[in-house]
Amino acid sequence: MSAERAERLARQFKAIADPNRLRLVSLISASAGNEACVCDLTEPLGLGQPTVSHHLKVLVDAGILHREKRGVWAYFSIVPGALDSLAGVLTEAR
Amino acid sequence: MSAERAERLARQFKAIADPNRLRLVSLISASAGNEACVCDLTEPLGLGQPTVSHHLKVLVDAGILHREKRGVWAYFSIVPGALDSLAGVLTEAR
DNA sequence: GACGGATATCGATGGTTGTCAATACTCAGC
């Protein structure tokens, strides 16, 4: 594996290598319509709004979540195939 | 997802969320016999021996690598199923 | 245009982590 590819993959794995971000992804995938807004996510995590917003930004920057602003609300959904490609890396290197 | 499970999974993802550790896993899985010793791994990564030993310890502690001492050499191999269970978490939450 | 609610950004802080140099440990051979 090249150093460049390892660097790129590590950035994506780093994005989900946090307990709160794992729970965010899990919450969003279990939500109705496979999307959720920030206000739905702060309470179950027990974190403040700025912190949740920060974690969501990390996941968006890593290409794992998609952000769509509808009016005042920001809806987050999982980018199709993003997690599957990461899973593929793990199953290939076994 | 419970906070405890998220914490436990995050520890494993953190272990592979590093470019050098990703390369270590890749190098080991591509080695003859699916195992390698520290001396085989320092040169391709361009890191010092203590640093490589540290990364390998992180992977062993996370349950991803298995360490077997044979004489003076320490051989590392991938724990069967460890990466697959992590990959399963990603494919289920899509 | 002013207000209020939802979200994003900024600054600061305590904790974690990757890396290296130096050193200690372990085992095989003499």
Next chain:
DNA sequence: GCTGAGTATTGACAACCATCGATATCCGTC
């Protein structure tokens, strides 16, 4: 037991990160 080679551990330092409070931005409503 001594030596040398392979590996592990320790201590230190710089860089990064998760969290929070305060504040700014954005948008619908009145």
